[in-house]
Amino acid sequence: MRQRGFRCRSVFRSDHTLGALLAVLLVAALAGCSAVTAPPHHQVEILVRASPVWPATARTEQLATAQKRFAECGIALTFVAAPSLSPLRELSFIESLEAVDGRAIEGRALTLVRPQRADIAWSTPAGTPLDHKQTAAHELGHLFGLGHAPVHSINLMAPHGCKFCRFSPGQCEILSANAPTGP
């Protein structure tokens, strides 16, 4: 978790003596700064499209967990139906994806198209609902530069996902490097 720290931590950089540190702490206290978790400073807008086949509750859960996982890395995701600017990334809740090698596909990330797009399937082509494991967070992870973790690892970026995993600190670094920095 690289974003945790003092809200006003930048003032510490050039101070090395205890006296100076205390002075800085006093100034920080007077300025209303506190030792709280820094708010996310990467702001990212994601365009969301949704097929009516997706139940609203399932969609909301996917979006909420993705927001939570990215917020843990200091990145604030905003999901919009109509982007304010030309969108860089899009998340689509779709009906199904073609099976690959006889195996059902839950999601995919298309990183070479513009806007980049992540698709999440509700069911197999035969209509069997899929078991989503933070699929939106996983696929958005790909759009922000992450590859797959080893096949059987307990990791959000394992090929089959993970229901309760967070991004690792190293993965957070990569996500942050690929997210714009806000004010």
Ligand SMILES: [Zn+2]
């Ligand atoms: Zn993947």
